Amino acid sequence: MDLPLIVRQCTDQDLLALTEEEPAGAGVARRMLQRQRDGRVFFAAAWQGPVPLGTVVLDLHATYSPEMKNLFVNPTRRGEGVGTALCDWLEAKARTVGFDHIYLGVGKDNDRARGLYIRLGYRSIGESTSCTYNYVDEDGSTKTATELSDYYKKPLC
Numbered sequence: 001m002d003l004p005l006i007v008r009q010c011t012d013q014d015l016l017a018l019t020e021e022e023p024a025g026a027g028v029a030r031r032m033l034q035r036q037r038d039g040r041v042f043f044a045a046a047w048q049g050p051v052p053l054g055t056v057v058l059d060l061h062a063t064y065s066p067e068m069k070n071l072f073v074n075p076t077r078r079g080e081g082v083g084t085a086l087c088d089w090l091e092a093k094a095r096t097v098g099f100d101h102i103y104l105g106v107g108k109d110n111d112r113a114r115g116l117y118i119r120l121g122y123r124s125i126g127e128s129t130s131c132t133y134n135y136v137d138e139d140g141s142t143k144t145a146t147e148l149s150d151y152y153k154k155p156l157c
């Protein structure tokens with residue numbers, strides 16, 4: 001029988017399991033846990049037993065704040081509702097700490113994520129920004145990417 005999917009806030013004890021899912025040297029989980037300790041983000045993961053299937057961040061200090069960022073689901077586990085479960089958890093968390101809305105940015109070409117967000121009730125605010133960032137590829141090399149994102153907002157009621 002499949003283990004249940006559980007979404008919860010990450011702790012420092014999760015670092016090893018989260019790092020095992022990243023390209024070597026990416027350091028994303030380590031950075032997010034540090035930002036969470038600094039009170040800048042909430043960092044959550046969806047777990048099946050000891051295995052993280054996906055992660056998401058709520059940035060409390062973004063230009064459009066709070067902003068859902070870094071939603072990512074293991075490519076072998078997409079289309080099973082993990083992304084939806086992560087968004088649901090983050091919205092509940094945002095509500096609990098007193099926010100009445102969430103923003104997010106979605107890449108112009110990211111039709112799959114855009115479809116998910118629209119289904120969940122996010123709507124365009126008519127703003128776009130360009131974001132340049134470094135990331136570690138699956139082969140371990142550092143790459144730079146520039147992404148043009150449209151901003152969306154969902155009221156939390």
Ligand SMILES: CC(C)(COP(=O)(O)OP(=O)(O)OC[C@H]1O[C@@H](n2cnc3c(N)ncnc32)[C@H](O)[C@@H]1OP(=O)(O)O)[C@@H](O)C(=O)NCCC(=O)NCCS
Pocket residue numbers: 070071072073074077078079080081082083084085105106107110112113115116117119
């Ligand atoms: C975008 C992303 C997070 C979605 O995650 P996911 O786990 O596949 O999301 P869900 O399964 O909840 O929903 C995706 C689709 O699967 C369908 N689905 C949901 N539960 C399902 C299930 N149990 N069985 C089959 N399909 C299901 C949904 O209807 C949904 O369809 P939609 O695309 O028309 O909305 C994932 O594709 C990803 O990690 N992409 C790369 C990173 C990225 O682009 N992140 C977003 C940055 S803005």
